[in-house]
Amino acid sequence: MSLGTNIQYLRKLNKLTQEQFAEKMNITRQTVSRWESDEVTPELNKLVEMCSIFSCKLDELVRENMSSRDEIYSEVAIRKVPAFKMARYVMISPNPESDVLNYMKNWGEMSGLVAADPNAKLIGWDFPFVSQELQARFGLRGYVAAYVFPEGFQTNCPGVEYAQNKEAEYAVITVTEPSVRPFERIPTGYKCIMEFLQMNNFKDKLCDDIICCFEHEYKKDDVGYMDIYVHTASVAKADAYSTVN
Numbered sequence: 001m002s003l004g005t006n007i008q009y010l011r012k013l014n015k016l017t018q019e020q021f022a023e024k025m026n027i028t029r030q031t032v033s034r035w036e037s038d039e040v041t042p043e044l045n046k047l048v049e050m051c052s053i054f055s056c057k058l059d060e061l062v063r064e065n066m067s068s069r070d071e072i073y074s075e076v077a078i079r080k081v082p083a084f085k086m087a088r089y090v091m092i093s094p095n096p097e098s099d100v101l102n103y104m105k106n107w108g109e110m111s112g113l114v115a116a117d118p119n120a121k122l123i124g125w126d127f128p129f130v131s132q133e134l135q136a137r138f139g140l141r142g143y144v145a146a147y148v149f150p151e152g153f154q155t156n157c158p159g160v161e162y163a164q165n166k167e168a169e170y171a172v173i174t175v176t177e178p179s180v181r182p183f184e185r186i187p188t189g190y191k192c193i194m195e196f197l198q199m200n201n202f203k204d205k206l207c208d209d210i211i212c213c214f215e216h217e218y219k220k221d222d223v224g225y226m227d228i229y230v231h232t233a234s235v236a237k238a239d240a241y242s243t244v245n
Helices: 002-011 018-025 029-036 044-055 056-061 066-072 096-111 132-138 183-201
Strands: 077-081 084-093 122-126 139-150 161-165 168-176 202-204 211-222 222-236
Touching: 002 029, 002 066, 002 202, 018 044, 029 168, 044 139, 084 096, 096 122, 096 132, 096 139, 122 183, 132 211, 168 183, 183 202, 183 222
Parallel strands: none
Antiparallel strands: 077 168, 084 139, 084 161, 122 139, 122 211, 168 222, 202 222, 211 222
């Protein structure tokens, strides 16, 4: 890892040429080239300015190997997710993810969903309505798990809440082997999405009948993956189109 490598990685991630980056930094292209080759180290005020442009922390820029993200995280993409019906359940416990996922897997068997579609999609997301006192005193957290119904499937099996999710656009990233270091890789996946949204004039958006964010974990060729979805809305800024021919 080198500081120059991180600068080059972030510049390319932001789709900036050396000339364009130099203009933003009010320096010459040759200075950018010398930074990226580690011939010269940027001054502190320039590093702080870079962090503002790239929406990253100074410690990350200076100490981390930011290009290693490419081995774990896919590029962020915008996908239109069709409307779907789901059965969902929430649990509040010290380990809500595993508790509620196991509960829903059992429900999937009882309802006949798994028999109808062995590859039925099981998604999950954080349940935010747990008080700070419960979190601090008892270590409790909340998590929701939901089965997405395949087309044509119907059931009245009790023990869940039935709901609809409207068609919506999501920013999506795929994380490789998220369970290896879950408290690092999964939050970093969300961070990559938020960086993408900021760089491309998007913002997260809360709407009724649309899940604001969710996760889908699965295996492919014995490799674990997690797709992270964040509902987004485009923000049209006048300066975002200033370079359009």
